[in-house]
Amino acid sequence: MPTKSAAVLASGTATAAKLFVAALAFTSAYVGFSAFGNAGSAAQPATKLTLSSREVPITEELASRGATAGRVTVSLLTSGDAGCATSYVARGLVVDPDADQAVHYRWKLVRWSPATRTWRTYLSDHDGFAAAEQAVEWRPQISGNPGWYRVELSVESAKSVKSARFQVSC
Known part of the structure; x- marks a missing residue:
């Protein structure tokens, strides 16, 4: 068994x-x-590939992006098709007089109020960096709210810089 x-x-x-x-x-x-x-x-033929690069100084990069100190430019990024959603890009150049310290800046998208006859904050954002100067950009989106707008860039302990006004219509 x-x-x-x-x-x-x-x-x-x-x-x-x-x-x-x-x-x-x-x-x-x-x-x-x-x-x-x-x-x-079969054995693949050898292909010679040459790579090249070029170092671009930071000043050329800032100039090519359209950023200048004391000026804010606003460009249309996408036009609103569905529901009047429109995106913009605002650019500026922030110069820090004391490069050893961080600098903080604030973006504001303001809208003209015909009722109060003043510019009122519609959107805002803030950021910062630690360098002598930096090109900064912000991409606000306006959705279904036609009217007159402008972008303001303010740096701590300095006067704010305002863009030209622009109209959003649907």
Whole structure:
């Protein structure tokens, strides 16, 4: 009469044999696939590739982006098609007289209120940096609110700079 351990040993041997056959089949398939990939391929001709780069001084980069100190420019980024959602990009150049200290600045999108005859804050954002100067930009979005707007950039302990006014209409 066979014992329980002999039955376990026989089933374990059968499982090991199945795993060995599966591993052997996988290995032969891998080797065959590798040989197929190499058999039909000829040596690729050498291609010479030359990379070049040019260092652009920071002043050229700032000038190319249209940022100048004491001026805020506003450009249309996307026009509003669905629901009068219009995106703009406002750019300016912030100069820090003390480059060792961080400078903080604030953007404001203001809207003309005919009722009070004043400019009222519509959106605002703030940021900062630690450098001698930096081109800054902000991308406000106006959604379904036609009227006259302008962008203001204010730097701590300095007078704010205002863009020209622009009209949003739907």
